[in-house]
Amino acid sequence: MSTSLSIEKQVAIFAVRRACLLTSSVFNKLVKNETLTKEDKSPVTVGDYAAQAVVNTILKRAFPHDPIVGEEDADDLKRDPILTKRVVELANEALQSDLVLGEMPEWGIGPGQEKSTEDLLSAIDQGNHLGGHNGRFWTLDPIDGTKGFLRGGQYAVCLALIVDANVKLGVIGCPNLPCNPSDPDGEKGCIFVAVHGQGAQQMSLSGANPTPVVIPEIPSGSLNFLESVEAAHSDHSFNERVSNILSISRTPTRMDSQAKYCCLARGDGGVYLRMPTKAGYKEKIWDHAPGTVLIEEAGGTVTDSRGLPLNFGLGKTLGENYGVIAARRDIHGKVLDAVQQAKAIEEGEIDQAKI
């Protein structure tokens, strides 16, 4: 491993890019025309499986010794030959498209590099590492925000490299996110990349126009919240209480996936707040690792709702971390205080009238 992680960064960007092209094509071919069957739509789509097959194939060729913690496994897929056939076709199409400048045939990609069903099912299952505190591994969410993907909204292909429990590299591909937030109808599809200690960048899906990403200063009157679309995934009413405490008047932006972290990183929203809606849900490392390094490198702080750093060394989940708060470094503390107050109100410790 080079200390600059330049090879890892390059491979991760190309892998995420190919997976993004695949998921866009799945959406255009299958979802938009409603040719996905009901079974395909839940709980995991052909897109999730095929994207994991593509990214894992590339990672395993480029870094054969690196374990991968992937969201999906092929157990259910293996029992469904029709779905398997579709996944194999889609993954092969994505792996075999022409090489672009910088891509290497040694990564198992390019014309003629067809993989067998067995190869691709095994690639999906190579995401079976359990994570942990020691050593180096990748974590992959092949489609984060599956529900957003199915409704034509935001979703993201998310990949991170974790070394001794620290996120060193994060790549988030957002095929439906406008490249320029002030031109929402303009070009869509961008990739966000962050390397620990080296800053963050945004580029277009083709890799063009890499530009540094730094969270801009947002006047407190213009702050707003970025939150999940699904009410089951984060507590919207809690966010409203925190907004009131902070005198935030702008309506929250609801968006699926780690595209929320990307928007926060470029100032397209001021605070990402995610509080659990049910006791016992443990957040998954692949849902937060790339977003965390992106925010930290763009000038922000990410903690849980008690102010503790997210712990990426406990396995597939963030363990006892409870909720997530991400914001620019200078306002994170204020948000954390407001979250504590809102929790105290919820637990009946503070009389709201006295605030």
Ligand SMILES: Nc1ncnc2c1ncn2[C@@H]1O[C@H](COP(=O)(O)OS(=O)(=O)O)[C@@H](OP(=O)(O)O)[C@H]1O
């Ligand atoms: N109950 C519950 N609470 C919190 N989080 C949950 C819960 N159930 C699922 N998930 C995870 O939420 C991931 C999607 O998060 P989002 O922020 O994109 O939410 S949402 O799509 O807007 O609902 C989603 O990621 P994907 O499965 O990759 O889509 C899940 O890992």
Ligand SMILES: [Mg+2]
């Ligand atoms: Mg996810």
Ligand SMILES: [Mg+2]
């Ligand atoms: Mg997912």
Ligand SMILES: [Mg+2]
């Ligand atoms: Mg999922």
